[in-house]
Amino acid sequence: MNLAVIGTGYVGLVSGVCFTLGGNHVICVDKDEEKIARLGQMKSPIYEPGIEALIEMNLKEGRLKFSSDLRESVRLSDIVILAVGTPSLPNGEADLQYIESAAADIGRAMEGYKIIMTKSTVPVGTNEKIRQIIAAHTGYPFDIVSAPEFLREGSAIQDTLHPDRVIIGLDNPALEPVMRELHQGFTENIVVTDIRSAEMIKYASNAFLATKISFINEIANICEKVGADVTEVAEGMGLDRRIGSSFLQAGIGYGGSCFPKDTKALIQIAGNVDYEFKLLKSVVEVNQGQRFMILAKLHESIGSLQGATIGIWGLAFKPNTDDVRESPAREIIEALVKEGAHVKVYDPIAADNFRKQYDHPLIHWCAVPEEAGTGSDAVCLLTDWAVFKDIDLHLLAAGMRKPILIDGRNVYSKEQIEGTGLEYYSVGRPRMGGLSGLSPSVAGAV
Structure with missing residues (x-):
């Protein structure tokens, strides 16, 4: 044709x-x-x-x-x-x-x-x-x-x-x-x-997938408080064929060009016919708050961010794309800059796109991922690019001012973290690593 x-x-x-x-x-x-x-x-x-x-x-x-x-x-x-x-x-x-x-x-x-x-x-x-x-x-x-x-x-x-x-x-x-x-x-x-059902199928599908993501992130937040491991919880849930394992990866929330746009649009579609989509409103609210979990863990581990140096790994909303639309990295970096932190960022593909949309004198653009960790008080992994999975974590810790790694995508296993000297925070899993690099007050608190 x-x-x-x-x-x-x-x-x-x-x-x-x-x-x-x-x-x-x-x-x-x-x-x-x-x-x-x-x-x-x-x-x-x-x-x-x-x-x-x-x-x-x-x-x-x-x-x-x-x-x-x-x-x-x-x-x-x-x-x-x-x-x-x-x-x-x-x-x-x-x-x-x-x-x-x-x-x-x-x-x-x-x-x-x-x-x-x-x-x-x-x-x-x-x-x-x-x-x-x-x-x-x-x-x-x-x-x-x-x-x-x-x-x-x-x-x-x-x-x-x-x-x-x-x-x-x-x-x-x-x-x-x-x-x-x-x-x-x-x-x-x-x-x-029929045509109207086809139009609705697209929105309903994306809204449901967004709901799964926000749901597992809520479960992750509870897991942290009760001492459970969300990766094991998600695995056990996903084996149920009625649930399935896809979109049950806890992290810092969804982004990109579809889920944020389509969930908001479906809420408006419902509102236009006098129906309040309460569940989907909560999905959006949970997702918006989840990305700021990174900041909470930074404050927990190093205290004030004024004058601190924070490494950022990943700017795209997901790996294998240069799309930075609705990426959690944008709001996280803006918040860090607002608090007076120096930010060292690296992304293998999306850095140019991100820089066109947002730049600041407190941001340093790194050529390799290790550069973002050198002299930093913490490194935050925001996009689970494959390149980050192969980083030598021992060398990373040795080059940091404070060896703190905050993993917003649960990339690393316990075996990878043990013996590195890193104080490791993830999403919905028990804290791993030693206390080296924490201030005395924080170390005493934990």
């Missing part, structure tokens, strides 16, 4: 590239001409393992093109895929200005029948609004399909090519064979629903 994908962010670029692997011809469209030029040179605007190799292969084989000409791209396509951003407004609602603008542009560009497939995450009822906008700008027939994405940054290609399921929302049954053919080879698990 001939596809035009409007938007070259995570969803649009990954979807467009992956659809070429089914033998389709895809034009990825974006208003940003500089981005389009970079993509034409096989340089991805996002960090996603494997994406540039797929771009290069499909450009050379003629199945993939990049363009800033929406009109021509729509004219040449059978299916037009909407994959533009829907960021949060200050009140938590999804900002639909980009998708509404794209819908109007599509309507003006149409010169015949088209299938309009929405992959952007949109509130219930948005596809009907898209239908009205397109109809206001064209006299040609078209159909609307809702096909929300469920990819994870860092494994987006794998998730697109081998999804757990594909959700197709439509109101014209004649489109079902076309949609099944488009997704042929990805999965046989295709669920066909």
Whole structure:
């Protein structure tokens, strides 16, 4: 088939590239001409393992093109895929200005029948609004399909090519064979629903996963007070098939472009129909507070942060991505700077993106992870990149002013910590290590 994908962010670029692997011809469209030029040179605007190799292969084989000409791209396509951003407004609602603008542009560009497939995450009822906008700008027939994405940054290609399921929302049954053919080879698990249910499935799925994360973080906080180990608790829970082990890793909370945005949007969707989503409000509240657990442990271990030097490992909201949107690191570092701490930061991929959004004279940007620990009063691990798992902890402790390691992702085991000289704090697990490096008052208290 001939596809035009409007938007070259995570969803649009990954979807467009992956659809070429089914033998389709895809034009990825974006208003940003500089981005389009970079993509034409096989340089991805996002960090996603494997994406540039797929771009290069499909450009050379003629199945993939990049363009800033929406009109021509729509004219040449059978299916037009909407994959533009829907960021949060200050009140938590999804900002639909980009998708509404794209819908109007599509309507003006149409010169015949088209299938309009929405992959952007949109509130219930948005596809009907898209239908009205397109109809206001064209006299040609078209159909609307809702096909929300469920990819994870860092494994987006794998998730697109081998999804757990594909959700197709439509109101014209004649489109079902076309949609099944488009997704042929990805999965046989295709669920066909009405459009509003498809829109709701995306929000409900992300809200439930966010709830699992906040739940296990609450359990972790209780574990610390009663002397249990949340990793063992989560393992025992996850073996129950009704619960499952995914998203039961305690830490400093979720971030990124989806969970924070979608949970807030679903709360607003409920509010717009006079329903108070009490559970989801608590999920958001728990997640917001969880990241400041890092600061509480810093105060517990070293006292005042004024003039202290704190190393930070990880700026991306998760490993294998350069995405720093809603990353816990942002609020943690801002709080450290506000308290007068000097902050030494390292991230293998996301440092440049983070620095564009937030920089400060008290922040020192490190070239290697060990540099963040040298002369520091504590190191805080915020993103569980693989590089941090291979650090020589003995050398880390030897180079620190106070050998305190606060692990916000529970990366290290008891065996790795023993004998290093580190005073080790994690999330929902008993404290490990010796008391070396603590002030006398703190050491006496513990």
